Amino acid sequence: MFTRDKWEEIIESLSANWVRTILTALGVVWGIFILVILLAAGTGLENGIKKGFGGLATNTMFMWAQNTSKPYKGMPKGRFYNFKIEDVAALKTEIEGLKYVSPRNQLGGFGGNNNVVRGLKTGAFNVYGDYPEIIRQQPMDITSGRFLNYNDIDQKRKVAVIGQTVKTTLFDKDEKALGDYIKINGVNFQVIGTFAKKGNGGQNAEEAQKEIYVPFSAFSQAFNRANNVDWMVITADNKNSITDLKTQVFDIIKQRHTIDPSDDRAVGNFDLYKEFKKIQGLFLALNIIAFGVGILVLLSGVIGISNIMLIVVKERTKEIGIRRALGATPWTIRSQILLESVFLTIISGMVGIVFATGVLMLANFMLDNMASADIMFANPTVNIGVIAIALLILVVSGILAGLIPAQNAIKVKPVDALRTE
Amino acid sequence: MIEIKNLHKSYRTGTNALHVLKGIDFSVKEGELVAIMGSSGSGKSTLLNILGMLDEADEGSYTLDDVPIKNLNEKIAAKYRNKFLGFIFQSFNLINYKTALDNVALPLYYQGIGKKERTERAYAYLEKVGLAQWATHLPNELSGGQKQRVAIARALASEPKVLLADEPTGALDTKTSYEVMNLIQEINDEGKTILIVTHEEDIAQMTKRIVHLKDGVIIDDKPVKQVRALAHV
Ligand SMILES: Nc1ncnc2c1ncn2[C@@H]1O[C@H](COP(=O)(O)OP(=O)(O)O)[C@@H](O)[C@H]1O
Numbered sequence: 311m312f313t314r315d316k317w318e319e320i321i322e323s324l325s326a327n328w329v330r331t332i333l334t335a336l337g338v339v340w341g342i343f344i345l346v347i348l349l350a351a352g353t354g355l356e357n358g359i360k361k362g363f364g365g366l367a368t369n370t371m372f373m374w375a376q377n378t379s380k381p382y383k384g385m386p387k388g389r390f391y392n393f394k395i396e397d398v399a400a401l402k403t404e405i406e407g408l409k410y411v412s413p414r415n416q417l418g419g420f421g422g423n424n425n426v427v428r429g430l431k432t433g434a435f436n437v438y439g440d441y442p443e444i445i446r447q448q449p450m451d452i453t454s455g456r457f458l459n460y461n462d463i464d465q466k467r468k469v470a471v472i473g474q475t476v477k478t479t480l481f482d483k484d485e486k487a488l489g490d491y492i493k494i495n496g497v498n499f500q501v502i503g504t505f506a507k508k509g510n511g512g513q514n515a516e517e518a519q520k521e522i523y524v525p526f527s528a529f530s531q532a533f534n535r536a537n538n539v540d541w542m543v544i545t546a547d548n549k550n551s552i553t554d555l556k557t558q559v560f561d562i563i564k565q566r567h568t569i570d571p572s573d574d575r576a577v578g579n580f581d582l583y584k585e586f587k588k589i590q591g592l593f594l595a596l597n598i599i600a601f602g603v604g605i606l607v608l609l610s611g612v613i614g615i616s617n618i619m620l621i622v623v624k625e626r627t628k629e630i631g632i633r634r635a636l637g638a639t640p641w642t643i644r645s646q647i648l649l650e651s652v653f654l655t656i657i658s659g660m661v662g663i664v665f666a667t668g669v670l671m672l673a674n675f676m677l678d679n680m681a682s683a684d685i686m687f688a689n690p691t692v693n694i695g696v697i698a699i700a701l702l703i704l705v706v707s708g709i710l711a712g713l714i715p716a717q718n719a720i721k722v723k724p725v726d727a728l729r730t731e
Numbered sequence: 732m733i734e735i736k737n738l739h740k741s742y743r744t745g746t747n748a749l750h751v752l753k754g755i756d757f758s759v760k761e762g763e764l765v766a767i768m769g770s771s772g773s774g775k776s777t778l779l780n781i782l783g784m785l786d787e788a789d790e791g792s793y794t795l796d797d798v799p800i801k802n803l804n805e806k807i808a809a810k811y812r813n814k815f816l817g818f819i820f821q822s823f824n825l826i827n828y829k830t831a832l833d834n835v836a837l838p839l840y841y842q843g844i845g846k847k848e849r850t851e852r853a854y855a856y857l858e859k860v861g862l863a864q865w866a867t868h869l870p871n872e873l874s875g876g877q878k879q880r881v882a883i884a885r886a887l888a889s890e891p892k893v894l895l896a897d898e899p900t901g902a903l904d905t906k907t908s909y910e911v912m913n914l915i916q917e918i919n920d921e922g923k924t925i926l927i928v929t930h931e932e933d934i935a936q937m938t939k940r941i942v943h944l945k946d947g948v949i950i951d952d953k954p955v956k957q958v959r960a961l962a963h964v
């Protein structure tokens with residue numbers, strides 16, 4: 311079926327009318343171009359927003375204590391309580407499927423007073439008492455030294471890992487931070503590491519560099535927090551969703567703190583996973599729309615090919631009659647028209663893909679050069695699977711486009727075909 | 732070679748039926764050169780198309796080289812046309828985007844013959860009709876007489892049993908007509924059976940037998956003393 315002769319016949323008859331062939335092809339070129347660009351734009355938006363999450367472990371929730379809203383077992387409503395460090399161990403042992411439970415304490419905050427001093431330099435920074443796992447939940451790049459470890463926790467070492475901005479605020483340009491001391495609320499901490507971090511979850515990148523991480527144990531001791539915990543960052547493992555597990559978490563907390571099990575307001579939380587899922591749903595919808603629109607444009611291109619093939623077949627009625635008089639079987643004629651159609655569709659599809667890829671490369675190049683962290687658009691690409699699907703669609707549509715014309719080509723009796731002018 | 736009995740053909744246009752062939756009995760032996768004559772509309776082309784399996788008769792039998800031709804599907808008809816028949820048309824019917832050589836090679840392509848052999852054989856036939864040096868030219872670069880000679884080469888290429896020519900000189904001037912007839916006579920001299928539809932008396936006289944059609948029946952069928960075309964070119 312795919313002999314060289316056949317290809318020569320196809321090329322010959324397609325090139326017999328260049329202008330028309332190219333005009334026909336343009337419809338499909340355009341269709342596949344739109345399809346690929348739309349899908350890539352979808353991916354770009356997805357990448358951009360994922361970048362916005364800054365690599366946060368997304369199967370995560372944040373949880374804090376709030377005033378109770380119901381009286382319970384003699385306790386009044388409106389009572390305030392604190393999470394305790396013991397709650398962490400209880401959650402870990404009693405609930406299966408939690409990957410990390412990180413208690414956190416915090417000093418300072420956005421727009422707070424100057425709380426960190428080094429010599430004559432001062433600054434207002436967020437200071438966190440943390441466990442080492444936090445770096446798995448809120449990734450950051452350690453640019454020098456190291457992050458907190460369990461020795462720091464166990465020995466309540468007064469050590470600190472500081473953000474880029476903290477360093478530039480408290481240290482001169484050529485000063486070494488590692489090993490030096492900073493004073494947080496009057497307590498000396500030794501700098502053991504520096505980090506850089508992307509903004510995430512709505513926090514801007516600038517603010518993210520103004521953080522200081524110290525061991526949870528040392529924090530509690532230095533700032534008299536006893537065994538209280540401000541809030542927790544809880545991540546579920548891959549087999550579970552935190553959204554499913556969180557009621558269990560709340561139940562245990564409520565039970566341990568003598569809170570009415572039906573008190574929905576006593577435990578505040580932000581479910582990152584739920585938000586992430588919503589956005590993923592949005593991506594899916596966007597991709598479906600992109601596919602839909604792309605396919606429609608492509609379809610119009612294919613209908614264009616079919617139409618032109620119909621005209622071609624009509625114009626070539628006489629030629630087809632001649633060929634049949636010379637011994638072309640209906641199948642030979644039909645397969646030639648079909649192959650012409652498929653060939654034209656695939657070639658123009660490939661041209662469209664190449665064009666689209668070129669445009670995408672240009673776009674990527676330009677985006678890379680802008681390199682702004684705030685653009686919600688990154689790396690618009692289509693994967694090879696999508697290209698493969700597009701090609702498959704092209705083959706199928708090429709056949710569909712050729713079917714009716716091919717049938718028309720042999721519908722006319724040879725004698726009538728020869729009579730046409 | 733050709734044997735037809737009681738052949739009928741009508742055309743239906745709307746509510747009217749036009750009875751074109753009304754019972755034709757007719758046979759052609761191998762090596763004959765026959766002219767089918769008759770006024771315009773007398774059914775000459777219709778008869779030739781049925782003989783060429785381009786059209787089907789309504790009634791009657793047709794045997795070609797001892798093969799009964801009936802109930803053909805298009806696939807078999809195409810095969811028979813390719814194997815048994817060579818066509819020569821009034822308007823040449825060359826494919827305009829193919830060179831003379833490729834036009835001649837086309838029936839061989841449909842026989843599934845490889846490119847190299849095809850080209851060689853096509854070239855030999857072009858040589859035979861005296862157009863070897865025009866092999867790479869497109870039809871629109873050829874004169875009418877040259878086009879018809881390419882068409883004759885093409886009709887010969889598949890080495891058919893019978894050549895069917897429908898007014899082969901109808902679009903040519905007298906001189907060129909005689910050149911083409913000369914070629915046809917030469918081919919016939921080699922033993923090929925040829926049927927020519929014409930309404931020109933001088934052309935008919937260059938065959939060996941004239942069959943007259945009128946009102947859908949054969950009114951006259953007689954051998955003639957062949958006039959050699961060469962004497963007139
Ligand atoms: N496909 C057709 N449909 C209807 N009428 C036709 C068709 N082909 C031929 N005819 C009619 O049949 C008659 C014979 O036609 P034809 O065989 O071409 O005549 P000739 O070749 O002798 O001039 C003419 O009257 C012509 O109009």
Ligand SMILES: [Mg+2]
Pocket residue numbers: 775776777
């Ligand atoms: Mg006629």
